[in-house]
Structure formats: structure tokens, C-alpha cells
Amino acid sequence: GAVVSQHPSWVICKSGTSVKIECRSLDFQATTMFWYRQFPKQSLMLMATSNEGSKATYEQGVEKDKFLINHASLTLSTLTVTSAHPEDSSFYICSAPIAGGLETQYFGPGTRLLVL
Amino acid sequence: AQSVTQLDSQVPVFEEAPVELRCNYSSSVSVYLFWYVQYPNQGLQLLLKYLSGSTLVKGINGFEAEFNKSQTSFHLRKPSVHISDTAEYFCAVNAPSGGTYKYIFGTGTRLKVLA
Numbered sequence: 001g002a003v004v005s006q007h008p009s010w011v012i013c014k015s016g017t018s019v020k021i022e023c024r025s026l027d028f029q030a031t032t033m034f035w036y037r038q039f040p041k042q043s044l045m046l047m048a049t050s051n052e053g054s055k056a057t058y059e060q061g062v063e064k065d066k067f068l069i070n071h072a073s074l075t076l077s078t079l080t081v082t083s084a085h086p087e088d089s090s091f092y093i094c095s096a097p098i099a100g101g102l103e104t105q106y107f108g109p110g111t112r113l114l115v116l
Numbered sequence: 117a118q119s120v121t122q123l124d125s126q127v128p129v130f131e132e133a134p135v136e137l138r139c140n141y142s143s144s145v146s147v148y149l150f151w152y153v154q155y156p157n158q159g160l161q162l163l164l165k166y167l168s169g170s171t172l173v174k175g176i177n178g179f180e181a182e183f184n185k186s187q188t189s190f191h192l193r194k195p196s197v198h199i200s201d202t203a204e205y206f207c208a209v210n211a212p213s214g215g216t217y218k219y220i221f222g223t224g225t226r227l228k229v230l231a
Contacts, residue, residue, distance in 0.1 A: 004159075006159075032216050034218075034219070041224075042223070042224075043206065043221045043222060043223045043224050044160075044206070044219075044221045045221075046218060046219065046220075049214075049216065049218070057214070091157075093159050093160070095160075095219075097216075097217065104148075104150075104162070104165060104210075105210075105217075105219065106162075107152070107159040107160040107161075108159050109158055109159040110157070110158065110159045112157065
């Protein structure tokens, strides 16, 4: 099956710093990728849709200046949490559909962010 | 708008017993249905999916689910569970939105298999 990777898997940072999380499709190209956020013992909430070559589309309530998304290539999307605060601590997961198979997405292993 | 309801937040079951995890959805358009499993500190792994065709769908690890359009349900079942099945299970619908597809997840069901 398709493989999606994320880096880093864990990150601890100080409040006020920025953190970049990478999402890569390893064996397929993805013009679209999705970023989710998951709080402890809760479900996944879609944050934004990352589009290669154009601006990301953010879900209602998600601050686009806070969560910067860049889809630099057909295999890489990055999420940057700017000026992170403790309330941004969460599990961030990305996913990507295979072209021509938009109905099924493949998920990365997730990145756990802890802001102190 | 679509929504997904997983009524059971936790389901304890003894090893080798059968289990059913319930999922109901609401949608005004045709959707695709999925079950994912999440082990601690890991991403989501696809168990099975219903896109079209036979309403009984078989997935990995011995799981199966049945799509019931009239009851808008997609319950997940396994005839005999193992300790290793202990995990969080998410039901999801995927519907067209703005030229792509977007997932909406249920709140999850924590399956705890007891020895």
C-alpha cells in the first residue's frame, strides 16, 4: 500500500518558537494532502487541505497565520506552527490520497508536539 | 453536512469473544465509509472501506463491516478478538467537497480486549 511519512515523530519546544512538521508521500505523488489535529482521547479534526502549487484551504476556526502550510512539491507538504504555545500541544497527522483514488487517504504516523 | 456517530466510547471484551463496534452516519449525499485503527502514539491504519458493490466488506486482521443504507450504519465486527486488537477504532465518511474528498471522523471507540 501507499506510504506516507512524517518528520519528526516527536518534538518538544519552548513557548514562542516555531516548529516545522514534514509530510512526505514516499511512493506516490500527491497534489493534495490533508493536515489533522488530534487531542488526547479525541477524534481527528481536519485543519486544512494542502494544495501543490497553490494556497492551502483552511477549515473554519483554524488560524492560517498560526499554522502555515506549504506544499512545495508533489511529495512534500509542511506544516509550521508559528509562535507555538502550550495549547498547541497536540498530535498532528497528515494524509494523502493517491491520484485517481481521491476517496481513500493514506495517513502518516503522526507528530506529537509538546510546547513547554 | 455529514456526521458520524460512534455511540460506544469504550468496549471491553474478553479474548476470543466476538465484538461489534457501532457506527452510524448522516449525509445528504453519497459517501464512502471507512474504518481505521489507531494504536497508541501511531497514525491511522486502514481496516476496510466501502465504496460500492457488496454491502459486506472484509478487511484486514479478520474484521468485516456491513453497510446498511436504510439504517445509515456501518458496524464493524470480528468473530473472535485477540489481545492485539486492543486499540482505538475510528469510523469515517468521505464525501466530495470543493473538488476533492474530505473525511469526517467519528469520536472513536476504544476496544479493550481482556485476557
